[in-house]
Amino acid sequence: MLCQKCNQREANVHITKIINGVKTELHLCDECARESNEANISIPITFGMPMSFQNILEGFMEMMGGIPHQLIEEISCPMCHMTFENFKQTGRFGCGNCYSAFNDNILPLMKRIHGNIQHTGKVPKRSGGILKVKRDIEKLKNELKMAVANEEYEKAARLRDEIKHLEERLNNKQDKE
Amino acid sequence: MSFFSKSNDSGIVLTSRIRFARNIDGMPFPQVLSDSASKKVIDDVYSALLNSSFSEAKNLKLINLKDMDRLNMMAMVERHVISRDIIENFQRAAIILDNDEKISIMLNEEDHIRLQVMYKGLMLKEAFEDANKIDDAIEENITYAFDAKFGYLTSCPTNVGTGMRASVMLHLPALTFTKNINNILNTVSQVGMTIRGLYGEGSNALGNIYQVSNQVALGFSEEEIINSLIAVINKIVDQEEKAREIMAQKRSIALEDDVYRSLGLLKFARSLDTNECLPLISQVRLGDEMGIIKEVDIKKLNELITLIQPATLQLLDKRELEPKDRDVVRARMVREYLK
Ligand SMILES: [Zn+2]
Ligand SMILES: [Zn+2]
Numbered sequence: 001m002l003c004q005k006c007n008q009r010e011a012n013v014h015i016t017k018i019i020n021g022v023k024t025e026l027h028l029c030d031e032c033a034r035e036s037n038e039a040n041i042s043i044p045i046t047f048g049m050p051m052s053f054q055n056i057l058e059g060f061m062e063m064m065g066g067i068p069h070q071l072i073e074e075i076s077c078p079m080c081h082m083t084f085e086n087f088k089q090t091g092r093f094g095c096g097n098c099y100s101a102f103n104d105n106i107l108p109l110m111k112r113i114h115g116n117i118q119h120t121g122k123v124p125k126r127s128g129g130i131l132k133v134k135r136d137i138e139k140l141k142n143e144l145k146m147a148v149a150n151e152e153y154e155k156a157a158r159l160r161d162e163i164k165h166l167e168e169r170l171n172n173k174q175d176k177e
Numbered sequence: 178m179s180f181f182s183k184s185n186d187s188g189i190v191l192t193s194r195i196r197f198a199r200n201i202d203g204m205p206f207p208q209v210l211s212d213s214a215s216k217k218v219i220d221d222v223y224s225a226l227l228n229s230s231f232s233e234a235k236n237l238k239l240i241n242l243k244d245m246d247r248l249n250m251m252a253m254v255e256r257h258v259i260s261r262d263i264i265e266n267f268q269r270a271a272i273i274l275d276n277d278e279k280i281s282i283m284l285n286e287e288d289h290i291r292l293q294v295m296y297k298g299l300m301l302k303e304a305f306e307d308a309n310k311i312d313d314a315i316e317e318n319i320t321y322a323f324d325a326k327f328g329y330l331t332s333c334p335t336n337v338g339t340g341m342r343a344s345v346m347l348h349l350p351a352l353t354f355t356k357n358i359n360n361i362l363n364t365v366s367q368v369g370m371t372i373r374g375l376y377g378e379g380s381n382a383l384g385n386i387y388q389v390s391n392q393v394a395l396g397f398s399e400e401e402i403i404n405s406l407i408a409v410i411n412k413i414v415d416q417e418e419k420a421r422e423i424m425a426q427k428r429s430i431a432l433e434d435d436v437y438r439s440l441g442l443l444k445f446a447r448s449l450d451t452n453e454c455l456p457l458i459s460q461v462r463l464g465d466e467m468g469i470i471k472e473v474d475i476k477k478l479n480e481l482i483t484l485i486q487p488a489t490l491q492l493l494d495k496r497e498l499e500p501k502d503r504d505v506v507r508a509r510m511v512r513e514y515l516k
Contacts, residue, residue, distance in 0.1 A: 079203075079205070080205045080209060082209070091333065091334070092206070092287070092333055093206065093331075093333075093334070094205055094206060094208075095205040095206055095209075095322075096200055096202065096206075096330035099324055099327050099330055099337070100324070106334065109334060110334060110395065113395075114337075114338060114393045114394065115369070115393060115396060116338075116396020116397070117326065117327075117395065117396070118326060118395075119324075119325070119327055119329075119338050119395055119396070121338060121339035122309075122312075122329075122398070123323070124316050124320075124321045124323050124329075125313070126316055126319075126320050126321065
């Protein structure tokens with residue numbers, strides 16, 4: 001791909017801008033990128049943040065720096081209009097939707113804070129109904145495997161019924177929602 | 178055989194707390210929320226509780242922080258009923274409380290809802306069950322911000338997932354004196370927990386009171402987090418008891434002297450600041466729990482830890498006081514309390 005500015009050299013700096021959910025991409029060569037403000041990736045060091053969190057964030061920024069030629073700027077949440085830059089400064093999200101708006105960019109941070117990125121705890125009945133049923137099915141399927149392995153056929157039959165029952169419920173739920 | 182009683186009533190564990198962070202779906206978080214929307218959060222959560230199946234909801238009262246004076250707010254912070262942070266947003270924030278302050282629900286702190294249940298002693302499971310019940314009750318009428326991958330969505334990325342912070346307050350004088358506390362600090366952080374001094378600055382834990390809590394909230398279930406925290410606490414309590422046993426075996430006159438000197442200061446001093454007072458209470462408490470002295474009630478010593486705090490002290494004295502005058506009142510109050 002050729003640089004969009006000079007149309008001469010190979011573009012190896014790719015800038016993704018996401019403003020209010022609309023994604024625009026800019027592909028530049030090293031030289032044009034250096035001249036351009038678009039590629040200004042100076043990272044502000046922020047104060048007043050809890051120490052441990054700031055450490056995590058700094059480490060996170062290092063990791064971001066390690067991704068070659070992938071610059072992220074001006075991503076913002078379409079719901080609350082908070083920018084990713086703003087999040088980096090305050091360490092706080094503006095609304096629940098920020099998580100999906102910044103998803104790709106916060107995964108390394110989440111991994112660093114928690115060591116995991118998949119919630120396995122409580123699920124609210126209201127917004128988690130389908131998920132809860134799915135997880136129950138998964139659990140029962142594991143139990144079924146164990147039961148079969150241990151030759152507990154009565155238990156296995158009961159588990160099969162339960163799974164069938166839950167799968168029916170899941171189908172009904174998904175049709176409704 | 179040791180001559181002090183076992184972990185649950187040894188006085189090593191002061192309190193257990195469970196806190197859930199929750200937010201309302203489709204609504205910006207409190208820091209960026211308008212006055213009217215903030216008020217709506219307060220009204221919605223309170224009425225959600227009142228109209229829920231939670232039978233004790235009628236005993237809960239709603240207090241808007243802007244209707245409270247600063248001293249009362251600060252005293253609540255000292256009793257661990259509310260956080261220091263909520264005071265910064267006091268004009269838009271509220272709390273829902275039960276009579277004995279076991280349940281406290283902060284509204285518009287960092288998250289829309291910060292539900293806390295606090296018990297004396299090592300009672301994490303009981304606190305969790307209560308919190309869970311109240312959480313379910315609120316959810317009967319409110320849709321939480323929740324994501325299948327990230328769990329309960331919170332303002333700060335450190336809380337996301339379960340949104341749960343389980344914490345236990347511990348009195349660890351023997352581990353501190355024998356300098357074993359640093360080993361504990363290292364070990365605890367390796368299993369996803371943190372430990373910090375509750376009073377005082379930096380690593381200096383004034384009065385030898387520490388708080389241990391889970392650091393990780395995503396990727397583990399609430400039960401897993403609580404069970405591993407309980408395991409960690411039991412281990413620490415065990416170590417503290419061992420350290421005390423060694424101290425007891427030595428039966429050194431130095432320890433006995435320290436305990437009695439501390440008691441003497443508490444009983445006779447005419448001016449005491451918090452920084453001097455907390456270590457003295459800790460020393461007397463240790464002496465009491467180790468059977469060195471018998472004349473002081475442990476419950477009174479526990480209460481003193483809160484009573485000597487600046488805002489609580491001024492409330493008890495029914496007036497605002499300059500720091501110097503506070504020290505005089507504090508000394509007088511401690512004297513009378515230990516009579
Ligand atoms: Zn170019
Ligand atoms: Zn947002």
